[in-house]
Amino acid sequence: MEFCRITQRLVDGLAEDADVREFVASSRYTLVKLFDEYNYSKYTRDWPL
16 A cells, blocks of 8 residues: 555656646556556666666
């Protein structure tokens, strides 16, 4: 549950940015899903971003 609370706080902070909101609005994914995909790409796969 603590992980979920931390993630929610991080995503809430990201959602305050107008550019982030615009990007999410043009995406078919939620901000939480995009956050998850970013973390997977960067930290699990070590893909260049």
